[in-house]
Amino acid sequence: MxxxxxxxxxxxxxxxxxxxxxxxxxxxxxxxxxxxxxxxxxxxxxxxxxxxxxxxxxxxxxxxxxxxxxxxxxxxxxxxxxxxxxxxxxxxxxxxxxxxxxTIGETLRGRVVTYVAGSAALLVFVGALAVLDVEQSAPDAKILTFGDALWWAITTITTVGYGDMYPVTPIGRLVASALMMSGIAVLGVVTASIASWLVQRVEESTEAAAESVEEPLRAELAGLATEIAALRREVAELKDRPSL
Amino acid sequence: MxxxxxxxxxxxxxxxxxxxxxxxxxxxxxxxxxxxxxxxxxxxxxxxxxxxxxxxxxxxxxxxxxxxxxxxxxxxxxxxxxxxxxxxxxxxxxxxxxxxxxTIGETLRGRVVTYVAGSAALLVFVGALAVLDVEQSAPDAKILTFGDALWWAITTITTVGYGDMYPVTPIGRLVASALMMSGIAVLGVVTASIASWLVQRVEESTEAAAESVEEPLRAELAGLATEIAALRREVAELKDRPSL
Amino acid sequence: MxxxxxxxxxxxxxxxxxxxxxxxxxxxxxxxxxxxxxxxxxxxxxxxxxxxxxxxxxxxxxxxxxxxxxxxxxxxxxxxxxxxxxxxxxxxxxxxxxxxxxTIGETLRGRVVTYVAGSAALLVFVGALAVLDVEQSAPDAKILTFGDALWWAITTITTVGYGDMYPVTPIGRLVASALMMSGIAVLGVVTASIASWLVQRVEESTEAAAESVEEPLRAELAGLATEIAALRREVAELKDRPSL
Amino acid sequence: MxxxxxxxxxxxxxxxxxxxxxxxxxxxxxxxxxxxxxxxxxxxxxxxxxxxxxxxxxxxxxxxxxxxxxxxxxxxxxxxxxxxxxxxxxxxxxxxxxxxxxTIGETLRGRVVTYVAGSAALLVFVGALAVLDVEQSAPDAKILTFGDALWWAITTITTVGYGDMYPVTPIGRLVASALMMSGIAVLGVVTASIASWLVQRVEESTEAAAESVEEPLRAELAGLATEIAALRREVAELKDRPSL
Incomplete structure (x- = not known):
């Protein structure tokens, strides 16, 4: 195998x-x-x-x-x-x-957005769990209930960071760092998706303009083809003429 | 109906x-x-x-x-x-x-920006109202006046998050999470609009260059057309020649 | 006039x-x-x-x-x-x-970046001044020296927002809101400039590939031209032949 | 030399x-x-x-x-x-x-991302060192151990800024400002890379469509070429015919 x-x-x-x-x-x-x-x-x-x-x-x-x-x-x-x-x-x-x-999503952009939204939700949940696990038994800890942990995870992944809650143990801070970096990635993907959508929509109108530039080229080629066909017919006539 | x-x-x-x-x-x-x-x-x-x-x-x-x-x-x-x-x-x-x-905006980008600015303003106002409603009667609440609530909503949607004010009730935190996500969306749309504008402007100059590349192709086609027309004239002359 | x-x-x-x-x-x-x-x-x-x-x-x-x-x-x-x-x-x-x-900058992107960097610097300076002006006489104010005000303005425009300093007066908060929005705009322009640069660089290599696709088209046209020229020469010969 | x-x-x-x-x-x-x-x-x-x-x-x-x-x-x-x-x-x-x-990275985007990730890591390390150096002997300082300094540097470069730690000396604040600006640059590069990737992927499918538009043009040219070749053969026959 x-x-x-x-x-x-x-x-x-x-x-x-x-x-x-x-x-x-x-x-x-x-x-x-x-x-x-x-x-x-x-x-x-x-x-x-x-x-x-x-x-x-x-x-x-x-x-x-x-x-x-x-x-x-x-x-x-x-x-x-x-x-x-x-x-x-x-x-x-x-x-x-x-x-x-x-499993989900069909277009590239749709898939990327679904993936990121899903990842963000999972990360917030798992991050809140992990931080609560290591923090709830630490002295001077601020994060003591799962509600607090979820709230903290959301303020962290959105990079708001009020500072009413934050981890105080090394492992909690490690988890927090991962969440912050995910936050930057999430922000990046959201922005990039919107930008890509805007660029594409703007480009489509430009593309239509490009099409109209290509049109005469093709018309000219078609003209050439008829011209040559006519020429060939004339030469054929010439050939068929009884040479005296 | x-x-x-x-x-x-x-x-x-x-x-x-x-x-x-x-x-x-x-x-x-x-x-x-x-x-x-x-x-x-x-x-x-x-x-x-x-x-x-x-x-x-x-x-x-x-x-x-x-x-x-x-x-x-x-x-x-x-x-x-x-x-x-x-x-x-x-x-x-x-x-x-x-x-x-x-109602407002004509170009795609203009419409997107107007929409986002309007949404952000409405969200700040409505978010401030909603948070004030649930927070003002909570013990240990920080947000007690509408001025405070507005200030908090703005620091939240811009993801600055000083931490001088923050909601302490579950529903207040739910509203805050919605505001934070809107903040990320607003940031994304602002960035994407500028990026799309820049990409388009840069592309326009590239497009002009592409045009100049296409120019010789068309010139060559035109040359071919004159050549064939001349050829046809000659064949016609040949045909009209009294074959002795 | x-x-x-x-x-x-x-x-x-x-x-x-x-x-x-x-x-x-x-x-x-x-x-x-x-x-x-x-x-x-x-x-x-x-x-x-x-x-x-x-x-x-x-x-x-x-x-x-x-x-x-x-x-x-x-x-x-x-x-x-x-x-x-x-x-x-x-x-x-x-x-x-x-x-x-x-006055400064030549390419579009260069000009945008210079403009934004200049605006950000001016905004930080002016924002710090304005906030210091309204805050320094307020009770419970946190921002009392120009150094503090500058530090606060920088943490605000970068949307970091530690919360060690923040305005407490309505006008101070108005100035702060303006700085936060500028921060989002600055972030947007920085990102957009990098994105536009990357898109252009990636496109250039794609463009080169497109060129190589266009190459055979032109070669084919050149082949047609020689073919037709040869044809014309032969017809001319035919014409010049003494028709006995 | x-x-x-x-x-x-x-x-x-x-x-x-x-x-x-x-x-x-x-x-x-x-x-x-x-x-x-x-x-x-x-x-x-x-x-x-x-x-x-x-x-x-x-x-x-x-x-x-x-x-x-x-x-x-x-x-x-x-x-x-x-x-x-x-x-x-x-x-x-x-x-x-x-x-x-x-040394690292092959494609343009890969190189940019590697460069930024490396810079961010180095900046966090060096920034933490520099801030610890100037802060640890200051009165009222919050950043007293290297662990704290690292944690502070990460919350700063991601623009989260909880506010549990922040520099209080002028030089420490200078270092912090540099970190914040790097944070914005990092965010910009991450977003721009994703955007450029998305734009390229979307464009590739558009390009394929453009290819299919160009296809008939080439087919038409090929048809012209065969037509002219046939014409030439006929003229050659005409020439070889015993004139009388």
Whole structure:
């Protein structure tokens, strides 16, 4: 079995796993579950981790150039090798985005916009979760409920940054930096889509003008063709004339 | 009567109703009216709500595919079904924007810019109103006067976000999120308009250059045409020669 | 004398006046001058105001369609009619920008960038002055020195908005709003210039490819021309042959 | 030796010197080194300064139009002439960027993006260092550790600006202003790259359509060519016919 074939087969189960992980993680972080519920959630999360570790091993095994694949996918190793470093594992959810990319939208611009809106929404949700996870137990933390975390994530990704809430732990700040950069990317895509639309609409009218410039060229060619046809007829007549 | 015809007829009265609602709402929120004045305003607002509810019913009744219209217009139902949730009702004012879209501006770019500037101004005003409405009675609120609310709305839509004022209630934060996203859209449209203008101006000079490239092609075609005409004349002479 | 001719003549003197006003205003605001110095500055500022008032009157007098000019230039009346509302008078400095527009830069993009950089610098300086003027005497004000005002103006025009400083008076907030909008415009122009440059560079390589597509067309035309020339020569020979 | 040749030769050694300076500076600022270690670092930094001063002198000596070079490179004099004004010396690291520009990336867009990402990362690092250097000894300073400085630099370059940290000294604010402007430039380049990519992709499909418009033109030309060839053959037959 080639690696490509394995990936095609594994895509949907992996996405399901990622969703289960997200749900369990969200529950644990927001619900602050205790007792047997906490244990169950912990088991589920370890299971999803196991599936991701297996997927990593399978990919490494099936890769055609194993050495190269290893070097190009160091970030995947990092996600698998640090099971306790949970916010980082959420990077796995990028899988979700690739599916979003595939299913919705028809025109190029439509697809780009859908993709970005989906990514932004997912990033806000995951970012809020991750920050809440690391911040809620920190001393002097400002972000203590999921509502606060969501509000903070939105003010951050839009680069508004009121400053009523901000992370104070190193990992929280790492997550925040990722959100800020996404914000810049989102802004960029929104602007670029509008610009591309405007440029195209303006160009269409210009194109119509260009068409009208090309028209006479074609008319001239058609004129030439009739002229030559007439010439040929005359030569044919000349040939058919009894030469005395 | 078809739905389209009904909408054409109802547009202006509905816009008037929206304006009356906005005025009554602004008065109530900013003026903190008491006594009989408050009762009058409340009556006016219930009346406008009634008109919107009737409009919703009429639309649903006249829709060709009633089921589909219902599903695609769930947000309208939400606005009508929650009469106490006033800030949301301000979404009705989108009607105003569609008129702005129709009346002003001639070139595509001019229309886009006018539309965005108008939308931004309306959003700032409506956003300030809505936030003031929900915040002014909240404990620990920062936004207490309409001046403060306007100032906050402007710092938010421009994504500056000083942080001297920010909403603290869930609905206030919802309104703020809408303003932030509008801010990104405004930024995008401003940038895109300038970019499209620059691209077009630069292209015009390139186009002129392309024209000069096309020129020789046409000259060559014209040369061919004269050549063939001459050829035809000669063949005609040949034909007319008494063949001895 | 036509209005256009008057404006051409008055441009440089008016700009000098605007500069003198800016200098006097800056001195008064930053230096907090007292005694006879303050009186002198006040006199200078009233003089510049007088010149601007005269200019307004002259323009109104010379305008071809006086009524229309009056309506389209209400903002100029506002600046002249409110001599005590000094920050607004700084709007007069827009004159400076129009000169900047004329003197520097050769290509379209170069001119746009120079213009925007100049405008941004002037806006930061003027905005800082205006805010300092209205804020420094307000209770609870945060902006108390010109250094603070400059720092605040820069954080505002770049839409960073830390929130360590912000205006608290209505006029200060009006000036701040103008700066924020300028910030969005600056951002838009910077982005648009880069985008236009990138689009053009990418297009140039595409254009080269288009050229190579057009090449065979021309070669084919040249081939036709030689073919027809040969044909003509043969027909000429035919004609010259002694028809026995 | 011409100036150009000298610059080619000196580039790599100068970059090495800049890196040594950056390392020593970072060590001194972050490590707050004392005793003999501090003296060693100080010596290293003076040495690198000496090399930069020599480079300035060599450039001035070899410049073809010495007077003009001097005027156009006043900023280099400023860097060399103020040895105690260390953050400014970090401007020398622009050298690093020019190398980044040369080594990575193949397509125009790829190169621009790589360049900007590299510049942004370097700017954040250098900006954090410079601000920490001037702020950590200031009273009322907010930025006291390198972690804080990095976090502050990221919130600044993305124009989020929470306001939990901000510089309070004039030089710190100067550095911050540079970071903010870089932030705007980064945003501009990101947006412009996406816009250019979108415009190109949309144009490619338009171009394909244009191709199909050009197709018939070529077909017509080919038809003309066959027609003329046939004509020539007939004339040749006419010529070869025994005339009588």
């Amino acid at each position: 080639t690696q490509q074939r394995y990936r095609d087969l594994a895509e949907w189960p992996l996405m399901g796993t990622a969703l289960v992980f997200l749900a369990a993680y969200a529950w644990q972080v927001i619900g602050r579950v205790d007792g047997s519920g906490a244990e169950l959630l912990e088991t589920v999360m370890w299971l999803t981790w196991g599936i991701f570790a297996l997927d990593y091993a399978a990919n490494l095994w099936l890769a055609r150039e194993r050495h190269r694949w290893f070097l190009w996918n160091l970030h995947e190793l990092l996600i698998v090798a640090l099971p306790f470093f949970r916010p980082l594992r959420l990077l796995r959810l990028v899988t979700l985005l690739s599916v979003l990319h595939r | 078809t739905q389209q015809r009904y909408r054409d007829l109802a547009e202006w009265p509905l816009m008037g109703t929206a304006l009356v609602f906005l005025a009554a709402y602004a008065w109530q929120v900013i003026g903190r009216v008491d006594g009989s004045g408050a009762e009058l305003l409340e009556t006016v607002m219930w009346l406008t709500w009634g008109i919107f509810a009737l409009d919703y019913a009429a639309n649903l009744w006249l829709a060709r595919e009633r089921h589909r219209w219902f599903l695609w217009n769930l947000h309208e139902l939400l606005i009508v079904a929650l009469p106490f949730f006033r800030p949301l009702r301000l979404l009705r004012l989108v009607t105003l924007l569609s008129v702005l879209h129709r | 036509t209005q256009q001719r008057y404006r051409d003549l008055a441009e440089w003197p008016l700009m000098g006046t605007a500069l003198v006003f800016l200098a006097a205003y800056a001195w008064q605001v930053i230096g907090r001058v007292d005694g006879s110095g303050a009186e002198l500055l006040e006199t200078v500022m009233w003089l510049t105001w007088g010149i601007f008032a005269l200019d307004y009157a002259a323009n109104l007098w010379l305008a071809r369609e006086r009524h229309r000019w009056f309506l389209w230039n209400l903002h100029e009346l506002l600046i002249v009619a409110l001599p005590f509302f000094r920050p607004l008078r700084l709007l007069r400095l827009v004159t400076l920008l129009s000169v900047l527009h004329r | 011409t100036q150009q040749r000298y610059r080619d030769l000196a580039e790599w050694p100068l970059m090495g010197t800049a890196l040594v300076f950056l390392a020593a500076y970072a060590w001194q600022v972050i490590g707050r080194v004392d005793g003999s270690g501090a003296e060693l670092l100080e010596t290293v930094m003076w040495l690198t300064w000496g090399i930069f001063a020599l480079d300035y002198a060599a450039n001035l000596w070899l410049a073809r139009e010495r007077h003009r070079w001097f005027l156009w490179n006043l900023h280099e004099l400023l860097i060399v002439a103020l040895p105690f004004f260390r953050p400014l010396r970090l401007l020398r690291l622009v050298t690093l960027l020019s190398v980044l520009h040369r």
